[in-house]
Amino acid sequence: MKPTKPLLLMATGLLSVAAQAEMTWSDNSLTLLYGRDYEVNYSLSTDDSERSVVTFEHASGHSWGDLFIFADYLDSTDGSNELYGEISPRLSLSKLSDSELAWGPVTDVLIATTLELGNMDDPDHLTATGPHFKNLLTGVGFDLAVPGFSFVQANLYHRDNDDRANNEQLTLVWALPFTLGDASFVYDGFVDWTSASADAHPSMNFTSQLKWDAGAYWGEPKALYAGIEYVHWNDKFGIEDGTFGVDFNERNVNLLVKYHF
Numbered sequence: 001m002k003p004t005k006p007l008l009l010m011a012t013g014l015l016s017v018a019a020q021a022e023m024t025w026s027d028n029s030l031t032l033l034y035g036r037d038y039e040v041n042y043s044l045s046t047d048d049s050e051r052s053v054v055t056f057e058h059a060s061g062h063s064w065g066d067l068f069i070f071a072d073y074l075d076s077t078d079g080s081n082e083l084y085g086e087i088s089p090r091l092s093l094s095k096l097s098d099s100e101l102a103w104g105p106v107t108d109v110l111i112a113t114t115l116e117l118g119n120m121d122d123p124d125h126l127t128a129t130g131p132h133f134k135n136l137l138t139g140v141g142f143d144l145a146v147p148g149f150s151f152v153q154a155n156l157y158h159r160d161n162d163d164r165a166n167n168e169q170l171t172l173v174w175a176l177p178f179t180l181g182d183a184s185f186v187y188d189g190f191v192d193w194t195s196a197s198a199d200a201h202p203s204m205n206f207t208s209q210l211k212w213d214a215g216a217y218w219g220e221p222k223a224l225y226a227g228i229e230y231v232h233w234n235d236k237f238g239i240e241d242g243t244f245g246v247d248f249n250e251r252n253v254n255l256l257v258k259y260h261f
Contacts (some may be wrong), residue, residue, distance in 0.1 A: 018062075022035035026060035035228060035254035038076070039247055040236050048076030053254070057142060059136050065092040082120035089113055090141050105144045112141030112155040133162040137169060152173040184213040184221065184232055200238030207231045211258060229254040 033053040035091055041048050051074050058069040071085035094101045099217040101109045114137040121131065124206035139157035146152045150229040159166055189208025196202045215224035233250040235241055241248045 007070040013126060024061040026058070029055075029057045029199055029258055030261075031055040031057070031258040032232065033254040034257045035229075035231075035252045037250065037252040038074075038143065039233070039250040039252070040194050040239065041078075041080075046078045046080065048078035048080045049077075050129065051076045060101050064095060065090045069160040080086075080121040083118070084120070085117045087115045087117075094168065105146065108143040109144050110141040110143070113137065114157065114193035128207055133164075136160040139169075146174075148178075150177055159194070161197075165199050169193065170196040184216055185209045185227075186213070186225070194238060197238075201235045201240040203233070203235045203238045205231070205233045205236075207233075209258075211256070222261075225256075227256055227258075229256050 018133045020045035026207075033052070034051075035053075035057065038049045038051050053075075054073045056069075056071045058067070061069050068088040069086070071083070074082040074084070078090050090112045092110050094108045102140040104221055116133070116137070116254040118133045118134040119131070131258075137157035137159050138253070139155060141153060141155040145156060151174065153173045155173075157169045157171065159169050161167070170191075170193045172191040175186060175190075176187050177184065179185065187208065187210050191207075192203075192205040194200075194203045209227060210230075211227035213221055213224075214226050215221055218224075231250055231254070233252075236248045238250045
């Protein structure tokens with residue numbers, strides 16, 4: 001796909017801001033997941049529902065806003081594989097204008113952007129995205145103050161989809177730390193709701209992780225986590241459940257180990 005004008009403008013603007021930016025915090029992590037109930041097998045003649053996933057994540061705060069990047073590599077026991085990533089910078093209007101944009105539970109208003117990059121096996125053309133795609137999401141984001149939560153974010157996007165009709169997306173993200181006795185836990189995750197379009201069904205992906213802070217027992221809190229991830233995805237990839245006689249509603253539990261560095 002050739003770079004679109006909005007993508008070039010976004011990249012130019014981000015580079016100019018980044019040249020004068022100060023990083024205030026950052027976190028990197030690697031996660032290993034294993035699950036056996038993945039849906040949307042990439043060939044009608046195979047069953048790749050059992051998959052292992054390696055995920056890299058980067059999150060950071062800057063004088064201009066925040067940045068989240070992740071990349072998933074999925075490998076199935078049946079031989080299919082997928083590489084998927086997102087780059088999500090958000091520009092803080094409070095920081096850029098040097099004024100407080102806050103009211104009620106809203107602590108900041110941001111220009112929210114995401115670039116989705118995908119490369120997967122899809123020999124029977126089952127996915128609504130296509131096997132190789134670059135999608136650009138642009139919109140507005142809100143940081144919310146919710147008691148007990150480390151953060152809560154809401155982002156509303158317009159999706160400029162590669163080789164597919166455009167649509168809209170609402171994304172909610174959160175993290176909730178808590179303790180049980182001497183053990184520390186984090187419950188975090190996201191909800192993605194995407195609207196219908198000319199060639200896709202509306203879709204809802206509710207994915208969350210419950211993680212135990214195992215590193216605290218070795219004197220390194222918030223470094224090593226173990227737990228589970230649960231995926232509740234209706235009409236995965238925008239494919240209406242039952243199309244091709246296939247179940248596209250995913251209910252998947254993954255075992256996980258996560259290391260922060």
